[in-house]
Amino acid sequence: MRSRLEWPLWEVFVRARRGLSHVHVGSLHAPDAEMAVRNARDLYTRRQEGVSIWVVPADHLTASSPDEKDAFFDPAADKIYRHPTFYSVPEGVEHL
Amino acid sequence: MYGTDVSAPSVDQPAPTHQPDPANDGGRPDADRLAADFQAIIDGEGRIEPRDAMPDAYRRSLIRQIAQHAHSEIIGMQPEANWISRAPSLRRKAILMAKVQDEAGHGLYLYAAAETLGADRADLLDLLHTGRQKYSSIFNYPTLTWADMGAIGWLVDGAAIVNQVPLCRCSYGPYARAMVRVCKEESFHQRQGFEILNLLSHGSTAQHAMAQDAVDRWWWPSLMMFGPPDDKSPNSAQSMAWGIKRFSNDDLRQRFVDMTVPQSEALGLSLPDPDLRWNDARGHYDIGEIDFTELFDVIKGNGPCNAQRMDRRRKAHEDGAWVRDAATAYAAKQRGSGSSETAA
Numbered sequence A: 001m002r003s004r005l006e007w008p009l010w011e012v013f014v015r016a017r018r019g020l021s022h023v024h025v026g027s028l029h030a031p032d033a034e035m036a037v038r039n040a041r042d043l044y045t046r047r048q049e050g051v052s053i054w055v056v057p058a059d060h061l062t063a064s065s066p067d068e069k070d071a072f073f074d075p076a077a078d079k080i081y082r083h084p085t086f087y088s089v090p091e092g093v094e095h096l
Numbered sequence B: 001m002y003g004t005d006v007s008a009p010s011v012d013q014p015a016p017t018h019q020p021d022p023a024n025d026g027g028r029p030d031a032d033r034l035a036a037d038f039q040a041i042i043d044g045e046g047r048i049e050p051r052d053a054m055p056d057a058y059r060r061s062l063i064r065q066i067a068q069h070a071h072s073e074i075i076g077m078q079p080e081a082n083w084i085s086r087a088p089s090l091r092r093k094a095i096l097m098a099k100v101q102d103e104a105g106h107g108l109y110l111y112a113a114a115e116t117l118g119a120d121r122a123d124l125l126d127l128l129h130t131g132r133q134k135y136s137s138i139f140n141y142p143t144l145t146w147a148d149m150g151a152i153g154w155l156v157d158g159a160a161i162v163n164q165v166p167l168c169r170c171s172y173g174p175y176a177r178a179m180v181r182v183c184k185e186e187s188f189h190q191r192q193g194f195e196i197l198n199l200l201s202h203g204s205t206a207q208h209a210m211a212q213d214a215v216d217r218w219w220w221p222s223l224m225m226f227g228p229p230d231d232k233s234p235n236s237a238q239s240m241a242w243g244i245k246r247f248s249n250d251d252l253r254q255r256f257v258d259m260t261v262p263q264s265e266a267l268g269l270s271l272p273d274p275d276l277r278w279n280d281a282r283g284h285y286d287i288g289e290i291d292f293t294e295l296f297d298v299i300k301g302n303g304p305c306n307a308q309r310m311d312r313r314r315k316a317h318e319d320g321a322w323v324r325d326a327a328t329a330y331a332a333k334q335r336g337s338g339s340s341e342t343a344a
Helices: A033-044 A071-076 B028-043 B056-075 B077-081 B090-115 B121-129 B147-169 B173-201 B205-224 B236-241 B249-267 B292-302 B306-319 B321-334
Strands: A009-015 A022-029 A052-057 B277-279 B284-286
Touching: A009 A033, A022 A033, A022 A052, A022 B090, A033 A052, A033 B090, B056 B077, B056 B090, B056 B121, B056 B236, B056 B306, B077 B090, B077 B147, B077 B306, B090 B121, B090 B147, B090 B173, B121 B306, B147 B173, B147 B205, B147 B249, B173 B205, B173 B249, B205 B249, B205 B292, B249 B284, B292 B306, B306 B321
Parallel strands: none
Antiparallel strands: A009 A022, A009 A052, B277 B284
């Protein structure tokens, strides 16, 4: 069996409609960026699920940390004063 | 990041704070903590994501299941592709082509999900092509008449939907997300099949007979798609404990029977089981004994089309090699990385 598939992996992001962000929908293999966009259209938007596609080589993504369950996000945990519900408002005060 | 990060430091490597010991896994307390984290996510009905630590057995089991699911989608293109050129109208051709394209798409979603676990796409295809991984035995039955396109859509895709809907809540995130897409797309598959049978069944006598013949041949193989009975399904308990499988084989089979029998009545077609009847006490339909020796025989490779499906699949892969090679060469040329010709 010649020609093993060794095309790079691309992550695919689709904007469902104007006004929304691109959202990650999955990944695929393609030899280059142009083919990745075409393959992404055929694979992820067969039913008009998008108006715009981004493809990014998977090995160009940098993630926050190898273990998604670590202390990286902990500093935000004890800062509840960043939320409006932290503050007490006297009865009857509106538009605040 | 999907697919390429399973070699990240958190996985399969001893924690750096412990002295690596080749005799064991080198970090027992850490392994215990990771196992506890994993179990806590499972117990809390959370989703395991690619970068999470997970037991090797969970990873291996998922890769095998997702890969075989992907292979089934790809092989499943064949019985219907056979009928594209002979579909009775342009409308039916367009529908059938869209369905076969969807099956290819489903295979690709699933291969991509398997890759998030560290599997290699080319390896998975090799495993299929060399017969070391299986695909659903339902695709080893032949599609003899146009009515088979109806029976496959109605019964085979109907059974697949019953199997797949609970997988949308599977504990492994990428598999669950792939299944959400698949299930959305499957419902058109089932309806177009029902429509084919409904037209034939209410058409001429010969058309009705053709529809009945197709249902007679596909009913039992469809019931076998749910796998062996619960007491003969050794991996089910572990799969349920991991939140991969949500309902037992027999429960899903019962669900399929209960929803399909009334549909057969609407079609005006009978199901080939003299013991099929409503059981008031159970609130379900009872069915006759399923001949699982046939299922295991087909799985072993003795079905009517096993060899044909594999030959066709390997040939399609070989025949597409020049296209893949050309695209690779073109990409290299566009990158300007010197010669587009690389030694084989």
